Amino acid sequence: MKKIIVGIFILFTAALLAIFNSDVKPGKIEKKSETSAAARTLLENKARFIQENGIDILIDGKSLMNFGYKLKIDDELKVYASERFMEDIMGCSINVYKSGKVIVDRAKTELEFSSDEVELLDGVRFIPISDVVDRLGYRVEYNFKKNQINFINIDDGRFLPDAYDMRDHDRLTPVRDQGDFGTCWAFASLGALESITLPEEENIYSVDHMSLNNGYSLDISDGGEHTMSIAYMASWRGPVYEKDDIYGDGVTNNSLKAVKHLEEAIIMNSRDDNKVKSAIYKYGGVETSIYMEMDYGSTTSEFYNEETHSYFYDGKASPNHDIVIVGWNDHYPKENFAKKPKNDGAYICKNSWGDDFGEDGYIYISYEDVRIAEQAIVYTRIADQDNYDNIYQSDNLGWVGQMGFGKETAYFANVYTAKSDEVLKAISFYATGDNTSFKVFVVTDFKDDSSLNSGRLEIGKGETRFAGYYTVDLSQNIELKKGQKYAVIVSVKTPGSEKPIAIECDAGNRTKGIDIKDGEGYMSLYGEKWHRAEDSGANICLKAFTDNK
Structure with a gap:
């Protein structure tokens, strides 16, 4: 975006x-x-x-x-x-x-x-x-x-058609095959990402690189989920092109540089079919999770109709498979499903089991499926790799947990040291809930935590409709000298939240690679009394972006 x-x-x-x-x-x-x-x-x-x-x-x-x-x-x-x-x-x-x-x-x-x-x-x-x-x-x-x-x-907002299929508009890359690996999450994330630049620009990104170079202590068979994908791209680890890191060969190249920079991803945490359809129509494929009762390579299930390529699950099992929603049909017949739902209608979904499965790799999933679109992720803003010269960050693993003070408001800050003569251009952070309002401040001469109170300058503000990862362009350029210590501060108000600050923290075996010593972060309820994030075993998810002078 x-x-x-x-x-x-x-x-x-x-x-x-x-x-x-x-x-x-x-x-x-x-x-x-x-x-x-x-x-x-x-x-x-x-x-x-x-x-x-x-x-x-x-x-x-x-x-x-x-x-x-x-x-x-x-x-x-x-x-x-x-x-x-x-x-x-x-x-x-x-x-x-x-x-x-x-x-x-x-x-x-x-x-x-x-x-x-x-x-x-x-x-x-x-x-x-x-x-x-x-x-x-x-x-x-x-x-x-x-x-x-x-x-x-003047038309009551009814701008969505009854049926829409991204395949008809040249907005999709080819269906791919994950094989026996637990990489559906990476195929879904990158499939959704690839769609947002089409038909103008077609790119095929490397699943191998995303699944093996994301900073988490997981291998290609362990699975993953969207927060890992967002963190991998937000930290400029990737994406890289498939041709430079081929899938399934057991080898990856961790020296490759990202060919695009993710600037925004929205996360819809509650089911709303109109919002999902709108996101597909406006932006591209929507990443989501379902419970897939079949294993890879199988077509036998009481919930799947192989003849019509349709699937409807109404049980209680948790999600276990990621796909991309790429369209819908409000009139898709309920009779097409092996287990008949109450009403017509289906999402059109791109799977990662090769084009021999389903309708050339696509399946129809009933609107009444209990898991589809419970959580939906849309990559809405992606830039070329030269959007900024430098990134400052301490949260390579991204949004792992949350902290706060039992209120819907909070302040959080990260302190960085300029590596050369630079200009501060933008910052990024995670909104942990819908309708988050925020303000951005900078302290250009940071000495200690008292500087966070007395020397801050407001350089941005706004509001987000959804939870997600957001990049904010600053209202003015802030010039920095080499060696200059500066702080970026964000205040947020996230309705209904008691822990509105996204943090990187230890979450067991999968985050064994976390480094808490690489940052200097602070948190505050009112922006007056500040607490070191590292003392609580956390890094603040707050990045800064600069251009060289």
């Missing part, structure tokens, strides 16, 4: 300009040229004001200010919507092709834009939609006095 602070906005000015640019008809009162010039100057001044100061964007009257969306408007008042806004807020599916062509889908509406019509600004793709916003199901009200724009949904 591109950037958490990215922007958009839609502004209707064409009608205003048309008033002053239209031909004068016989019998009509002619407007004086100075009036036209004054009006144009007013609009140009307004455009300049918005460019310099931004604008408050509302959806159905609710402000998006805390989510960091911004306006992109040129000097002629031509306005563009960022790809991220159209996905997140307007519910569009954006498909970018190698030619640069962009296809925007929303329900039964399909819009096509050429590469010449689309603008790229700081790595963010902006699409001109002033003339088509009504076709996407919105009406716009603009308040110049309050400097606000309000997008009003």
Whole structure:
């Protein structure tokens, strides 16, 4: 996903300009040229004001200010919507092709834009939609006095089709085969990750590398889960290309550098079919877990219909297999299942048992399956490996546990020393629950924990809708000198949580490689009295990213 602070906005000015640019008809009162010039100057001044100061964007009257969306408007008042806004807020599916062509889908509406019509600004793709916003199901009200724009949904938000299959839109890489190894989790994570850049960019990532170079004390047969995948990518260990570390050969190359950098992954911890469908439609494949009653290589189960490639489990067993949800069909017949559910409907899922299993490697799983989408992971923001020059971190294993003070609020900090003359550009952390609001601070001259109280400067804030891993671009650049000791601080409020701080900690045999001595982290309830995280056997999950000067 591109950037958490990215922007958009839609502004209707064409009608205003048309008033002053239209031909004068016989019998009509002619407007004086100075009036036209004054009006144009007013609009140009307004455009300049918005460019310099931004604008408050509302959806159905609710402000998006805390989510960091911004306006992109040129000097002629031509306005563009960022790809991220159209996905997140307007519910569009954006498909970018190698030619640069962009296809925007929303329900039964399909819009096509050429590469010449689309603008790229700081790595963010902006699409001109002033003339088509009504076709996407919105009406716009603009308040110049309050400097606000309000997008009003006029179709009740029903932008999802009854059926959608990513295979029909060239958004999937080929089905692969895990063999007898316990690597379904890595195939699911990387299969979902691969889908978010398609059809514009096709990459096949190495499962061998993810399963053997993730920092955990597990081998390729021990299994894993999504927090390991996120930690592996967030720490810049990977992903790497499959061609550079071939699957199943028993050999891995731990000197390979990540070819992409994960910047955001959302975690949906409660079942919500509409949110899962929306994530597939807008971003790509959704990683999830099911209970698979069959073993690898088998097609015999009371829950599986081999003829229709359908599966429905309604028992009590815990999840034991990871897959990728890649589509749905609300009208998939319930009669197709070996054990019939009450209603029609199924998810279309990509498995990792080769293309001889199921429908060329895909199966249909009933909406009523008790395990599917109980937890769903979506990789929503991935960047090229040159997005930042340096990473500072002490949590190579990522989110293993949580700490807090029995409240939904907390402060946490990490202290780092600049390796050279650098510029602090961004930070990342885990939101441990939905609707987490946060603020980011920096202390540029850290001496001891008292510096965390007196010298902090606010450099970012926002809100997340879901739990997950988030990168936050800072509101200003912070220059650092070689050897300079600095601290990054985040305050969070996570509704309903008593332990809102994500930590790396000892969790038994699988985390034997943890190093608690490599960090200097602090925690506080109110940001006043601070406690060393390492004294509690933990590292704070809080990274910093810099560019070299």
